[in-house]
Structures are given as structure tokens and as C-alpha cells.
Amino acid sequence: MSSAEKTDKREHILVTAEELFAVKGFDGTSVRDIANQAGVNLAMISYYFGSKENLLKELIEFRFRSSVEALEERSNDQLQSPWEKIEWIIDFYVDRIVNNRRFHSIMSQEYNTDRSQDIKELITNIKMQNLERVKKIIADGQQLGVFRQIDVEMTLATLMGTITQVINTKNLYCALLRIDKTDEEGYRSQINQRLKIHLRSLFHAHLIGK
């Protein structure tokens, strides 16, 4: 078996586990569930990942890695105004969370759980980086006199919380917005667009005013 196919098999198990964790939770998903859904032998999960908990760790590292790659791909040249930077941040987070909504649901579930300290620290570091990035943009805008004085920490909670809320209550918003539950792609694009329009308008009023 080639190296590429081996990696594919690992990734296939990771993605399958991700789907199940998102719907049933980590503790609600058995190793046998994952093996059956992925169509691999039960023992292969221990063979590849050592343990169920280590599978979760590798999933987190896998998604964080591709998330950093996505960040590096996007051009974010420093030639924009503070408001353009906020628009860029909104688009970036909406795209990232909506496109990785299964993984994001897992993170929402697992962050409060006292599973392992290093997983928690990993997530905290990412969140802190997010905060510092937004904090700097808002501080710059305030120094230039284009942004008002606002509560930066709570504003970040609004940004992340609004997106997370829509993602984590999918059933509700499918009913509200009259989207077919089974139409994953339609849901994704509709949610994506409405979130961006709403957040831009909200943050413009909040930061700049009329």
C-alpha cells in the first residue's frame, strides 16, 4: 500500500470520527461506531491512533493545521482601513466556522469538559490569538478616531457567539429560514451569506455609528 493511500485511510477515519463526534459527542461515540461507519476493522483505530482520546487529539491538530494553512492562503495585506480589516475578519471567521462546522461543534462541546489539560490549553491559545488580532485592529481604529470606545472582549464574544449560535442550533435555523435539513450545501451558503451581511451591518453600527 502506498504512503498516500495510508494517509488517506488515516484521514478517512479522522473525518468519520469527526462526523460522529459532532452529532453524538465524544463519549457518546464508541470506537466500534467509528470503525463501522468508516468501514474498517475495529483494531485499526488502536493501530493507527493508539487510543480513542489520542484520535481526538490528532483530529484537533489536523484541523488546526489546515486552519492555519487557510489563514496563510488568504491575502491580508496591511493596506486596508480599520473598517476594511473588520470586514475581512468577519468574512474570515464566518467562512472558517461555517466550513468547519462539524469540527467547531466538537470544540464547543469539548471545551468545557475536563478531558485533558493540553487540549484545553491548545484551544485557549487559539482563542487568545483571535482576540489579540481583533483587539489590535479595534485599538488602531480607535486611535485613528474612526471607531468608538467599546468593550473589546464582549465584542469578540458577539462575533464568535453569533456564528456559533447559528451553527450549533442548525435544526432551529433550518426551520426558521425554511431551508431543507438534508440540503447541506444550501444551508451552508445561505447561512454564510446572511451571517456576513448581518455581522457587517451590526459591527458597522456598533463601531462607527451612522
Next chain:
Amino acid sequence: MSSAEKTDKREHILVTAEELFAVKGFDGTSVRDIANQAGVNLAMISYYFGSKENLLKELIEFRFRSSVEALEERSNDQLQSPWEKIEWIIDFYVDRIVNNRRFHSIMSQEYNTDRSQDIKELITNIKMQNLERVKKIIADGQQLGVFRQIDVEMTLATLMGTITQVINTKNLYCALLRIDKTDEEGYRSQINQRLKIHLRSLFHAHLIGK
């Protein structure tokens, strides 16, 4: 044993289970965990609640019942302006979610899980009621010409999402706002105040403008 003491014991088990579910999740908490933490015999949980899943259902009904009572206690006379009603709504949801943050964490975790259909419908109904209440207030304000045209569904996601975000990433916000993690009461009051101030300012800019 008196009827009051019997109720106390049931409630004691419910509240203990609530704490554990919030931290470890429903599937991450064993019936033995609950029995040990509550200081009761293992079999008492089956004796009182029949099953673990039924314990969760009774917990949900218990909290929803006291939540409805809290709503009825608050005077909400119809003599206010649309903006005063929004301020009332903000205060109400912040108080309710912050005061019942453990239960709210459980609801966040369990809503996505495909555990039982009637639990999901119960929560969906509550959320729909919330939405309709806010929708009506905003529609009234728009008809009076004091509120702008905004995306009502997304605005509700912002209200609930902001509060939920702060509650569900407690560790992060304790670090950010320099609150002692073990000081539950201090955390609660600080979060409560900052959320209200932020949301009032945010929604004022969003709905009314400068």
C-alpha cells in the same frame, strides 16, 4: 420520612447530576458518579427516576418549570416603549442564562445530539417562543419608525449567542477579565453586568443608530 424531605432528596440528586452533566457531559457522567457525588446509594437513582435518560428529562422539565415561574414573577407591563422592551429582554435573558449557566451548558451540549426527539422538540418550542417574543417587539418598533430594518433571526442569534459564548468559555473569560476561577459569585456578577452594558449599547446602535 416526610414528603418535603423526599422532594429535597430528589432535587438534591437532580442538582448534583446537573453539575456533573455540565462539566463532563451526559455520556461522560456515569450513574455511579452521580450517586457518589450526591452521597446516595447507586440504586436510588433508578428508584427515583427509573433511568439515567429519564433523570435528564426530569431535570429539563424541572428547570423549564422554574424558568417559567421566573418569567411570570417579572412585571412586564405593556406601558413601555419598544426600546425599553428590548432593554427588558436583554436583562431578562442575561439574568436567566447566567443564573442557570450549568443547565444552559447542558442544553447547548445536548441540543445537537440525537438523543431523544421529544427533548429536542421541547427545546425547539422554547426557542421558537423566544424568537416570536423578540420578533414582535422589533416589528412594533419598526412600525413606529423607531427601529431600523434588520435581520431579526440573526439579531436573536447575536443576543443568545453572545451570552452563550461567555458562559461556555468561562475559563477564557476568567483569564481575560482577570477574575478568580474559583470565585463563582464574583464571576457571575461581573459577567452579568458587562454583558448587559455591552448588549444594550450594541443593540441601541444596531436598532436605533446614533
Next chain:
DNA sequence: CAAAACTAAACAAACGTTTAAACTAAACAA
């Protein structure tokens, strides 16, 4: 042929739940 990949079967531990017996306290009759 040696290393890697894969499998069916088995492992001990933990799980939710049930059992049958013991205990408690109030109700009743003598």
C-alpha cells in the same frame, strides 16, 4: 522473506439496571 497492514477473537473494566433482602416509621389492634 521481512515488514507493514489487517483481522477475528478475546480481555478486563465500566456501564445502566435489577434483584432480593434489610431497614424505617407510621398505623392499627389488643
Next chain:
DNA sequence: TTGTTTAGTTTAAACGTTTGTTTAGTTTTG
């Protein structure tokens, strides 16, 4: 005041499953 009855609690032990993981052996691959 007695002893007995009754229904509601409480208990330790056991039930049959399911859990995550390992074993020992087979197949596949370079």
C-alpha cells in the same frame, strides 16, 4: 403501653451489555 402489619426507603450484590484495548495469527506489500 405492647406486638404486628404495612408501605415506602435503602442497601449490597449481582445481572447482562457495552466499553476501550490487546492479542495472536493471517494476509498483503515492497
